[in-house]
Amino acid sequence: MNEQARRRPSKTYRRPKKDPVRILAFEALRAVDERAAYANLVLPPLLKKAREAGDFDNRDAALATELVYGTLRRQGTYDAIISACIDRPLRQVDPPVLDVLALGAHQLLGTRIPTHAAVSASVELARVVLGDGRAKFVNAVLRKISKDDLDAWVERVAPPYDEDAEDHLAVVHSHPRWIVSALWDALGGGRAGIEDLLEADNERPEVTLVARPGRVSADALLDTLGEESGLPGRWSPYAVRLTEGGEPGAIDAVREGRAGVQDEGSQLVAVALANAPLEGTDSRWLDGCAGPGGKAALLAALAAERGARLLASEKQPHRARLVERALAGNPGPYQVITADGTRPPWRPGVFDRVLVDVPCTGLGALRRRPEARWRRRPEDLEGFAPLQRSLLREALKAVRVGGVVGYATCSPHLAETRVVVEDVLKGRGGPAAEAEWVDARPLMPGVAALGDGPDVQLWPHVHGTDAMYLALLRRTA
Numbered sequence: 001m002n003e004q005a006r007r008r009p010s011k012t013y014r015r016p017k018k019d020p021v022r023i024l025a026f027e028a029l030r031a032v033d034e035r036a037a038y039a040n041l042v043l044p045p046l047l048k049k050a051r052e053a054g055d056f057d058n059r060d061a062a063l064a065t066e067l068v069y070g071t072l073r074r075q076g077t078y079d080a081i082i083s084a085c086i087d088r089p090l091r092q093v094d095p096p097v098l099d100v101l102a103l104g105a106h107q108l109l110g111t112r113i114p115t116h117a118a119v120s121a122s123v124e125l126a127r128v129v130l131g132d133g134r135a136k137f138v139n140a141v142l143r144k145i146s147k148d149d150l151d152a153w154v155e156r157v158a159p160p161y162d163e164d165a166e167d168h169l170a171v172v173h174s175h176p177r178w179i180v181s182a183l184w185d186a187l188g189g190g191r192a193g194i195e196d197l198l199e200a201d202n203e204r205p206e207v208t209l210v211a212r213p214g215r216v217s218a219d220a221l222l223d224t225l226g227e228e229s230g231l232p233g234r235w236s237p238y239a240v241r242l243t244e245g246g247e248p249g250a251i252d253a254v255r256e257g258r259a260g261v262q263d264e265g266s267q268l269v270a271v272a273l274a275n276a277p278l279e280g281t282d283s284r285w286l287d288g289c290a291g292p293g294g295k296a297a298l299l300a301a302l303a304a305e306r307g308a309r310l311l312a313s314e315k316q317p318h319r320a321r322l323v324e325r326a327l328a329g330n331p332g333p334y335q336v337i338t339a340d341g342t343r344p345p346w347r348p349g350v351f352d353r354v355l356v357d358v359p360c361t362g363l364g365a366l367r368r369r370p371e372a373r374w375r376r377r378p379e380d381l382e383g384f385a386p387l388q389r390s391l392l393r394e395a396l397k398a399v400r401v402g403g404v405v406g407y408a409t410c411s412p413h414l415a416e417t418r419v420v421v422e423d424v425l426k427g428r429g430g431p432a433a434e435a436e437w438v439d440a441r442p443l444m445p446g447v448a449a450l451g452d453g454p455d456v457q458l459w460p461h462v463h464g465t466d467a468m469y470l471a472l473l474r475r476t477a
Contacts, residue, residue: 038372076175086141101138
């Protein structure tokens with residue numbers, strides 16, 4: 001070693017800076033990927049723990065939430081951009097590295113965070129959670145991404161619309177191609193409608209409360225919140241919308257169970273079933289797929305106002321406990337049981353009103369659970385199909401002649417909505433149901449653009465709700 005080299009001072013190692021916000025966002029994304037968890041279940045306890053440790057204030061929590069949900073919603077677009085910046089197939093990049101890259105891409109392309117800050121913060125995160133070696137790779141990729149804005153990147157990585165419309169929309173709006181195709185079929189119409197729907201899926205949904213009848217009114221709830229924190233619902237007489245930043249858990253009525261968090265589309269489904277015209281008795285109601293309890297709580301409150309009784313049934317024990325919690329304190333009589341709606345313990349023909357909100361792909365709630373779009377597969381439809389038909393058949397057996405069944409699902413996919421109802425009515429795969437359609441549209445007064453009926457499909461971009469579907473059927477014999 002020569003004298004000059006001997007005298008040259010060695011470069012001191014700098015420890016990476018730990019950023020609690022970005023570390024928490026990374027942990028949430030890893031839980032979603034590794035444990036198939038949902039962000040809306042993973043993130044709240046992480047935020048609560050950070051607050052209790054004194055690491056977070058409200059701004060930190062808001063940024064962490066935006067990083068997690070924004071990254072998940074735009075994952076498909078960011079994957080296409082990252083793929084264009086590396087020299088290997090995306091599947092050969094370790095998932096934790098991809099999570100850091102996607103978080104960085106979202107900060108660069110989907111937020112107002114300055115470019116230098118977005119890159120440096122992401123590299124520091126990589127040093128903490130991945131190590132210095134892979135942090136260099138993250139730095140190189142993000143510097144390439146930072147050279148253009150989102151519009152320029154999308155124009156580069158998305159195929160032209162005229163050459164492949166569905167693939168173009170899939171990349172631009174960050175949805176799997178098969179979901180774009182399914183939503184387009186269900187929606188009908190041209191390009192504008194499907195683009196509006198896909199854009200709505202990528203927007204942060206409002207938090208909507210339900211004022212449970214007999215316990216608190218929507219007006220009283222609004223008075224408690226004040227004009228700066230609450231707005232009336234658009235369609236449901238029981239709905240109250242929280243303004244941005246509103247925290248449901250801080251509201252006394254929510255903590256006490258007098259109100260709950262419930263999408264307005266879900267409220268409309270329960271209210272429509274409750275108000276469907278009947279002849280004869282109206283004393284026994286059934287929610288055959290009651291978990292986690294939002295619709296059951298509203299139905300129980302509405303039933304109590306009329307002197308009726310709700311039986312809430314849920315197959316999964318842990319979800320049945322959630323139903324019990326949601327119904328606790330209801331002013332009228334109700335019962336919660338753990339039972340399989342395809343092999344019900346109740347006698348046939350004893351209920352006046354029955355709701356089956358069947359298990360489904362959840363494609364109508366992608367704005368609330370953005371990770372579901374990447375987790376679902378077309379073959380999932382085949383798995384749900386027999387269950388959905390069986391639940392509807394049993395519901396029609398459970399209701400008395402002249403009684404009404406509501407078939408609901410949080411999916412607009414035709415294979416989970418009208419096709420199921422038509423198959424059951426025509427006897428495909430089983431005995432034909434002796435029932436007739438009831439027009440559901442008049443039971444949602446004031447709600448615009450409900451289509452030709454008799455069933456109803458709600459849409460995020462039209463109604464501001466989840467894409468809930470409702471068919472009402474009256475048993476005829």
